[in-house]
Amino acid sequence: MTTTTTPSPVAGHVLTPLDAAHLPNTTIPTRVRIAPWGAVESANGQFTVDDESALLVTQQFEAHGTDLPIDYEHQTLGGPYASPNGQAPAAGWIKRIESEPGKGLFAIVEWTEPAREQLASKQYRYLSPVAVVRKEDQKLIALHSVALTNKPAIVNAEPIVNRIQVTDLNAPTAALSALRAQLGLDDSTDDETILVTAKHCLDRFENESRKQAADQKVQQAILKGQLTEAQRDVAIELALSDAKLFDRWLNTAPIIITRGRTTAPSTATGDPSNAIAIHARTEYRSNPMLMGLTTEQAYVACAINEFQTRKGN
Numbered sequence: 065m066t067t068t069t070t071p072s073p074v075a076g077h078v079l080t081p082l083d084a085a086h087l088p089n090t091t092i093p094t095r096v097r098i099a100p101w102g103a104v105e106s107a108n109g110q111f112t113v114d115d116e117s118a119l120l121v122t123q124q125f126e127a128h129g130t131d132l133p134i135d136y137e138h139q140t141l142g143g144p145y146a147s148p149n150g151q152a153p154a155a156g157w158i159k160r161i162e163s164e165p166g167k168g169l170f171a172i173v174e175w176t177e178p179a180r181e182q183l184a185s186k187q188y189r190y191l192s193p194v195a196v197v198r199k200e201d202q203k204l205i206a207l208h209s210v211a212l213t214n215k216p217a218i219v220n221a222e223p224i225v226n227r228i229q230v231t232d233l234n235a236p237t238a239a240l241s242a243l244r245a246q247l248g249l250d251d252s253t254d255d256e257t258i259l260v261t262a263k264h265c266l267d268r269f270e271n272e273s274r275k276q277a278a279d280q281k282v283q284q285a286i287l288k289g290q291l292t293e294a295q296r297d298v299a300i301e302l303a304l305s306d307a308k309l310f311d312r313w314l315n316t317a318p319i320i321i322t323r324g325r326t327t328a329p330s331t332a333t334g335d336p337s338n339a340i341a342i343h344a345r346t347e348y349r350s351n352p353m354l355m356g357l358t359t360e361q362a363y364v365a366c367a368i369n370e371f372q373t374r375k376g377n
Contacts, residue, residue, distance in 0.1 A: 092183050092184060094172060095170055097170050098161075098168075098193045101166050109202070110202055111195055111202050111204050112203050112204065120204075120205040131159055132157070132161075134154060134173065134175075135154060136213075138209070156175040156179050161207075179212065192215075193210045194210065195207065249261060274304060274307075279300060281311075282300050290320065293352030336375075
């Protein structure tokens with residue numbers, strides 16, 4: 065029976081750091097393949113991932129009840145893998161393990177910010193699970209931990225991040241930070257909430273702009289005499305629901321209200337000026353169009369002056 069060289073034994077099984085394949089994304093992936101399906105050739109020996117392996121690994125993860133750490137260079141194993149200061153900081157945390165028959169085991173990962181920056185700048189490129197392998201059949205049955213490493217063990221292992229540059233990661237982060245500040249959100253607000261809030265603000269701004277544009281078009285039509293004040297609300301509703309149709313109507317609509325007074329001043333008995341003033345005031349108040357053009361006082365004064373001028377001639 066062939067045994068694999070291991071850092072440490074666990075309950076009759078062996079722990080083997082083995083590098084897995086990746087998802088060739090152009091962004092830092094949050095779903096990564098930690099073990100390919102089938103027989104896996106590695107510098108540390110061979111192991112197998114099949115339906116039974118997938119079931120055992122996911123059951124073991126769920127039974128443990130805590131997130132699985134992703135460390136640097138297998139430092140959580142200690143011994144020859146330990147860091148000089150004995151610390152083993154996390155690069156990320158595996159929140160869930162999923163299996164896809166024929167493809168492999170996948171981890172849903174929450175990366176720490178330092179790890180995201182290191183992956184983006186290619187300071188670290190490979191993901192290596194510490195596999196618990198059953199001796200009798202070399203099947204993967206559990207995961208002890210996963211590490212970021214630059215020493216892939218699997219033959220032809222590919223990097224986690226293939227094409228991303230540092231600017232690809234930092235630019236959106238800086239933009240989101242600026243957007244968060246502009247929206248007046250708390251520093252702890254996540255990216256999704258920032259984008260949703262920004263979308264709501266844009267929608268509100270767009271609606272207000274459309275309403276303002278419709279108001280201006282309708283007001284101009286009223287001042288030109290193409291609409292009456294009583295038609296304002298209906299006209300605005302049409303302009304909002306179909307701006308192109310409203311514009312087509314506006315370009316062909318005739319003028320239905322003539323500017324200025326529409327009836328001759330009365331020459332009723334008594335003081336003619338009083339009669340002219342009463343008539344002009346009544347005419348002004350009955351025609352909303354005039355309210356947008358002049359004041360009542362000016363309109364009455366103009367009517368009296370016009371009457372007196374004609375009388376003098």
